[in-house]
Amino acid sequence: MEKVIKIVLAILFFLCLLDMPYSYFETVRFVAMVAFGYLAYVEHKQENQGLMVAYIVLALLFQPFFKIALGRSLWNVVDVVVAVGLVASIFYKLKSEKTD
Known part of the structure; x- marks a missing residue:
């Protein structure tokens, strides 16, 4: 489920460039706020505090209530960096699962 959320978010962020x-x-x-909140919850359950904090920060960054x-140009950079980070985290998690 987390992989699908990350892929969908990455696609949404890349579409923001258009x-x-x-x-x-x-x-x-x-x-993004809802998805990052869910990902933070998942990382909390897996006791991965570093990623949990990162997802909370991203949820706060993308929240729509206090913009x-x-x-535009800096948001484009943020969107690309976050999208690439999400895709990289999928591959990193796959690699770490194979070694376990």
């Missing part, structure tokens, strides 16, 4: 209506960005922020004004 010229989309503002309502798309608002929807992405809300979906953080970074500007």
